[in-house]
Amino acid sequence: MHKHGGDIYRNQGVVDYSANINFRGMPESVRQAAKDAIDASVCYPDPQCEELKAAIAEKENVPAEWIFCGNGAADVIFSLVLALKPQKALLPIPSFYEYRQALESVGCQISEILLKEDEAFCLQKRFVNEIPMDTDMVCLCNPNNPTGQLIDREVLEQVADYCQKTDTCLLLDECFHDFLEEGSVHTLLPRVKENPKLFVLRAFTKMYGMAGLRLGYGICSDTELIRRMEQVTQPWNVSVPAQAAGIAAAREQEFVAVSRQMITEQKKLLLAGLEAAGAKVYGSAANYIFFRAAPGFDTRMYRAGFMVRNCGNYDGLTEGFYRIAVRGEADNRAFLQALQELEQREG
Secondary structure (H helix, E strand, C coil): CCCCCCCCCCCCCCEECCCCCCCCCCCHHHHHHHHHHCHHHHCCCCCCCHHHHHHHHHHHCCCHHHEEEECCHHHHHHHHHHHHCCCEEEEEECCCHHHHHHHHHCCCEEEEEECCHHHCCCCCHHHHHHCCCCCCEEEEECCCCCCCCCCCHHHHHHHHHHHHHCCCEEEEECCCHHHCCCHHHCCCHHHCCCCCCEEEEEECCCCCCCCCCCCEEEECCCHHHHHHHHHHCCCCCCCHHHHHHHHHHHCCCHHHHHHHHHHHHHHHHHHHHHHHCCCEEEECCCCEEEEECCCCHHHHHHHCCEECEEHHHCCCCCCCEEEEECCCHHHHHHHHHHHHHHHHHHC
16 A cells, blocks of 8 residues: 555654645634534535535636535545546656556556656656557646646646647646645646646645545536546545535635745745755745655654655655655754754764
8 A cells, every 4th residue: 555644643743744734724714614514414415515616616716517526636536537437548757646546446557757856857848749649648746746846837738738639638636736836827727618638636635734624626627527527436425524614715815825925934944954954855846845865864854753754655766755844933943953963963
């Protein structure tokens, strides 16, 4: 089983830098909405997520019928793959593991494009020429997880155009879009209307601190595909508290703006400390930082009380690559102090 970050259940007593969740936690309005919904949870949730879709539609400025809601982004990915049953798919690696897991669950043949270290793990312009004509699905993550790198806008548009021309589904994972300082530059959501082969994936998990509630959604103008996804997914896949929390989160604006600013400030602090310690940083577009350090870095920091994501189990990566979330100032200064002491002992 692929290991993820955020395993606080078997790692108690340490500060978790392994899961990329907004360090500010859940907005009070979202927390209260989820709590209030407990009393209503004696009833089944709305299987159509009608009110939630309306709130998302207003937030994203798209028709509600273009939206599919799921029990986290992973649930949306699995539902999309189950509805399409692609025979051949293309994945850049390293990237989010659930694309592979979902594709393998339907027996899909998977081809890979390796993102190279000497190219800073960035998707190159040649990628569009490497997509086989008979590909049924391409999965891209922007910014990519775990590398923290953004895909060049021109490359994204070329891939989207190619997929539309060849009748290939393009799953574009934008789950960390809310953290981007220039989000409008790095999204293809406005192109969904003209391109029914484009499926944009987003989630409430990271920005709104809702990882335990589970809520993700996909947007696609192919309403027939949305209907098929609703047919193959399990009934009542979004709980009453998750729907209520999502409705409240969709209306939060100031929380997002303030969070983005605070994360940007704290990221600078961590980047300076990592670089001073000799780490090679590759990407940090969202609320996490991907870097290379001496093998065993995660074990040494764990002993100091900090849980770091070892990325050695990602396809295309080896021991020595790590990812940390951006947390609050007190945690970050303690992390950097521990890192400095570690360097002094080993130096």
